[in-house]
Amino acid sequence: MFAPTQRTEGISTSDIITRIVRDYDVYARRNLQRGYTAKELNVSFINEKKYHLQERVDKVKKKVKDVEEKSKEFVQKVEEKSIDLIQKWEEKSREFIGSFLEMFGPEGALKHMLKEGKGRMLQAISPKQSPSSSPTRERSPSPSFRWPFSGKTSPPSSPANLSRHKAAAYDISEDEED
Numbered sequence: 001m002f003a004p005t006q007r008t009e010g011i012s013t014s015d016i017i018t019r020i021v022r023d024y025d026v027y028a029r030r031n032l033q034r035g036y037t038a039k040e041l042n043v044s045f046i047n048e049k050k051y052h053l054q055e056r057v058d059k060v061k062k063k064v065k066d067v068e069e070k071s072k073e074f075v076q077k078v079e080e081k082s083i084d085l086i087q088k089w090e091e092k093s094r095e096f097i098g099s100f101l102e103m104f105g106p107e108g109a110l111k112h113m114l115k116e117g118k119g120r121m122l123q124a125i126s127p128k129q130s131p132s133s134s135p136t137r138e139r140s141p142s143p144s145f146r147w148p149f150s151g152k153t154s155p156p157s158s159p160a161n162l163s164r165h166k167a168a169a170y171d172i173s174e175d176e177e178d
Contacts, residue, residue, distance in 0.1 A: 029055060 005013070020027055028043050028050045038048035103109050 025051070025054075 003104070028041055028047070031041055032038065032043070032048065033055065038045065089169055101108060105111075
């Protein structure tokens with residue numbers, strides 16, 4: 001076929017023909033995709049099927065490449081999330097262990113509470129000095145201490161008051177028996 005063209009400076013028809021012959025398969029595939037028939041392009045039936053097959057293979061390759069890129073991105077995101085999750089998990093476990101040791105460790109709060117409770121229990125169990133045994137030296141009771149059967153919060157201040165308190169306590173106890 002002959003097609004007259006105007007000469008353009010820097011473009012050689014020989015170079016164009018060489019590129020068409022060299023890249024004939026690409027040229028034929030591109031034109032088949034554009035809608036030209038194999039007969040119009042003077043392509044044999046077998047070459048037409050070969051070009052269609054190559055096109056399908058290229059599409060599958062492109063899809064595989066896209067899926068591969070997406071899967072790499074997904075794996076990267078999962079890896080980042082897992083690293084964050086592991087770091088948070090380690091932090092929380094350290095906090096939990098620290099709290100556990102604060103409560104149950106060798107110098108933990110539980111040991112201090114048990115020591116305090118033991119001290120209170122020993123104080124409650126241990127015999128107290130009676131006020132009558134040492135009239136010159138009186139013990140000062142704790143602020144929450146109350147004498148039984150009276151509204152007063154402090155012990156009697158003199159031996160005379162002591163006998164009155166004993167008598168009042170004795171009278172009340174006799175009344176209770178009745």
